[in-house]
Amino acid sequence: MTAPTVRLPNVDSDNNALINGLLGELDKRRPRNYLRSCYYDGRRAVRHFGSGIVPPEYFKLGLTLGWSAKGVDILARRCNLDGYTWTGGDLNSLGYQEVMDENFFGAESSSAVVSSLIHGPAFLINTTGAEDSDEPESLIHVADAMNATGELNGRTRRLNNLLSVLKRDAERNPLELVLYLDGLTLTAARDKVGRRWSIDWSDHPWGVPAESVIYKPRVGRPFGSSRISRVVMSLHDRALRTLIRMEGHADLFSYPELWMLGADPREVLVDDEGNPLPTWKAMMGRIKGIPDDDQAADEKLSRADVKQFQQSSPAPHIDLFTQCAIDFAGETDLPVSALGVQAKTNTNTVDGSDNAEKQLIAEAEGATDDWSPAFRRSMIRALAIKNDLDAIPPEWMSIDAKWRAHAYLSRSAAADAGMKQLAAVPWLADTTVGLELLGMSDQQIQRAMAEKRRAGSLSLTERLIQTPPAGAGQPADTPASQAAGAPSNS
Numbered sequence: 001m002t003a004p005t006v007r008l009p010n011v012d013s014d015n016n017a018l019i020n021g022l023l024g025e026l027d028k029r030r031p032r033n034y035l036r037s038c039y040y041d042g043r044r045a046v047r048h049f050g051s052g053i054v055p056p057e058y059f060k061l062g063l064t065l066g067w068s069a070k071g072v073d074i075l076a077r078r079c080n081l082d083g084y085t086w087t088g089g090d091l092n093s094l095g096y097q098e099v100m101d102e103n104f105f106g107a108e109s110s111s112a113v114v115s116s117l118i119h120g121p122a123f124l125i126n127t128t129g130a131e132d133s134d135e136p137e138s139l140i141h142v143a144d145a146m147n148a149t150g151e152l153n154g155r156t157r158r159l160n161n162l163l164s165v166l167k168r169d170a171e172r173n174p175l176e177l178v179l180y181l182d183g184l185t186l187t188a189a190r191d192k193v194g195r196r197w198s199i200d201w202s203d204h205p206w207g208v209p210a211e212s213v214i215y216k217p218r219v220g221r222p223f224g225s226s227r228i229s230r231v232v233m234s235l236h237d238r239a240l241r242t243l244i245r246m247e248g249h250a251d252l253f254s255y256p257e258l259w260m261l262g263a264d265p266r267e268v269l270v271d272d273e274g275n276p277l278p279t280w281k282a283m284m285g286r287i288k289g290i291p292d293d294d295q296a297a298d299e300k301l302s303r304a305d306v307k308q309f310q311q312s313s314p315a316p317h318i319d320l321f322t323q324c325a326i327d328f329a330g331e332t333d334l335p336v337s338a339l340g341v342q343a344k345t346n347t348n349t350v351d352g353s354d355n356a357e358k359q360l361i362a363e364a365e366g367a368t369d370d371w372s373p374a375f376r377r378s379m380i381r382a383l384a385i386k387n388d389l390d391a392i393p394p395e396w397m398s399i400d401a402k403w404r405a406h407a408y409l410s411r412s413a414a415a416d417a418g419m420k421q422l423a424a425v426p427w428l429a430d431t432t433v434g435l436e437l438l439g440m441s442d443q444q445i446q447r448a449m450a451e452k453r454r455a456g457s458l459s460l461t462e463r464l465i466q467t468p469p470a471g472a473g474q475p476a477d478t479p480a481s482q483a484a485g486a487p488s489n490s
Contacts, residue, residue, distance in 0.1 A: 004173050008188050008197050015186070019179055022163035025149050033119050033146050036228045039068040039236060040118050046240045058244050065243070067325075067339055068228050068236050071332035072117045075227065078364040079371075080404040081109040083442060084379055088398045095138075095386045099379070102136035109375065112142045116215045116371070119145035120224040123162060124378040125180070126209040128385055138385040140378060145223075150180075152212060152222045157373075162210040180208050205390045206381055211374035215367060224370075231331050239324035246317040333359035357407075364406040375401040414439030 006019055038044045042064040083100070084091060091097075100106065115122035123143040129135030143164050150162035160182070167175040169192065179186040187200045214224040269277045325341040328334075335356040336342070380399055384392050409417075418437035421428070428434035435445045 006174060006177075006197075008186075008199055010199060011186070015179070015181075018161065019163060019177070022149055022151075022161075022179075023165075023174065026147070026163075026165065029145065029149070035233075036068075036118055036226050037146065039228050039233060040072055042066055042069065044068075044236070044240075046237060046244065058248050061244075061247065063240060063243050063247065065236060065240055067239065067328055068232060070338055071232060071328075071334060072114060072227055074334055074338060075332075075360065075364060075367070076110065076113050076117055078360065078406045079113050079368050081106070081113075081375060082402045082404040084376075084399055085402050086396075086399045088395045091399070094383045096379075096383060098136075099138055099140070099382050099386055102138075103140045103382075105140060108140060108142050112213050113367075113371070115142065115144040116213045116224075117227040117367075120215055120221075120226050121145050121149075122213040123148050123150070123164070124211045124213060124374055125162070125164065126206065126378060126381045126385060127185075128204075138382045140382050150208075150210070150212070154222065159208045159210050159212060161208060180210050182207050185209075206385070209381060211378045213371050213374045215370065217370060227332070229331075232328070235324060235328045235331060239321060239328065242317055242321045242324055246314055246321065249312065249314050249317055329356065333363055361406045368403045368406075372401045372403075409439070411439055 006016070006023060008016055008019070011019075035044075044064065046059065046063075084096065112122045112124060122145065125141040125143060125148075127139045127141065129137050129139055147166075148162060148164040151160040152158075153160050159180075162180040164178045164180070165174050166177060169175050174190065175192065176187075176189045178188075183203055183205065185202045185204065187202070188197050190197050212223070214222075215227065217224040271277060322341050325336055325339040329336045329339060333356055376399060379401070380392055380396050383396070383399075415438050418434075418439060421437050422434055428437065432445050432449065435448060440448070
């Protein structure tokens with residue numbers, strides 16, 4: 001479907017063309033982005049397949065799998081933004097904690113990570129709070145690839161512009177959008193009734209106040225790739241088809257097949273009124289007894305003979321489903337047990353978790369390395385807005401994002417590893433870095449350092465109280481020289 005053309009009043013033709021070009025790019029990418037969102041949200045329906053062996057009713061059961069979401073979420077949970085560090089000063093003196101708390105940035109950063117894994121790019125946008133409102137002074141928003149796109153400059157590694165669609169009508173036409181340019185922001189809103197646009201321009205000293213959070217960028221694909229790749233979607237569909245076949249097998253082939261010799265089913269499988277029994281009653285009720293037919297032409301046929309086919313085993317479907325899980329786990333670096341399947345592999349553990357965990361840790365490290373510049377620049381810009389600065393001070397360039405350890409370590413294991421490092425460099429034990437090496441959280445470190453300062457202050461106070469003042473115990477009129485043992489002139 002062709003995107004409708006937007007013409008904003010009092011906006012030059014170049015910017016109108018830019019807006020329509022970016023809207024067209026959003027609509028062009030929407031089918032694939034929406035498809036991946038459906039896989040993640042468990043709303044992917046399997047198309048009809050086969051040659052009619054599986055009844056069409058089974059495609060209406062709404063069977064789903066959460067494997068694609070698992071592939072995203074398990075990696076995302078190993079990519080947790082733990083905060084920021086500044087080697088050149090105290091972040092809290094800049095209002096850092098207020099920015100984190102007012103923007104719920106711990107949760108917002110996780111949202112950006114998940115959106116980046118689903119679609120490839122996500123965007124962090126800095127804005128100021130509205131005047132005469134209770135909004136924070138400095139805001140950080142997250143936009144996904146379904147509603148935001150821009151032009152990435154390959155030389156500066158920054159966005160030349162960004163279009164964010166905030167609202168749409170029932171036909172998915174834009175109702176409200178924001179265009180971020182270098183030093184300018186255009187906000188446009190359309191009246192639902194009159195379909196007239198109102199616009200507002202604002203200037204600022206922050207260039208394009210947005211950063212792109214990109215998963216797996218590469219040459220030719222500057223906005224990266226989705227973790228829900230074509231291979232992942234294919235394996236997901238294959239497992240769903242197997243699941244549907246298993247459902248059909250459970251209904252059609254798990255009951256023993258019976259046949260009778262010397263009896264008419266139209267006379268035997270009926271109720272008291274002579275009506276044919278429903279299929280499920282005939283199968284669940286089995287055959288208890290059939291009277292002999294005294295009027296049979298052949299004595300061999302006077303007694304009905306019931307035979308049975310053995311029911312079919314679902315093992316082939318289960319084996320195929322297990323193989324689908326193994327293939328999916330291999331593609332996404334997940335342990336097979338995360339997909340609800342136990343399978344033997346050539347690793348140290350039964351489900352291959354050791355090998356998969358190492359690969360998943362490496363994937364998480366690479367992802368956070370790619371995301372760190374965007375998170376760092378977005379927070380630095382937010383702090384500058386918070387402090388009402390027109391330029392970012394050079395000393396702020398040492399502010400950096402800090403990610404939680406990608407490997408899961410028990411407290412005892414982290415403490416043991418930290419003790420070995422502190423034994424090699426003992427003076428680190430008196431620093432916050434040393435406490436981090438011991439596996440302590442930021443809150444624990446802050447509490448420990450605060451209590452240490454309080455204990456030091458109390459100790460100093462006690463020493464001052466216990467130390468007598470100079471000249472204590474001497475008469476008030478005794479010369480200082482005599483108190484010191486100097487000879488007298490008398």
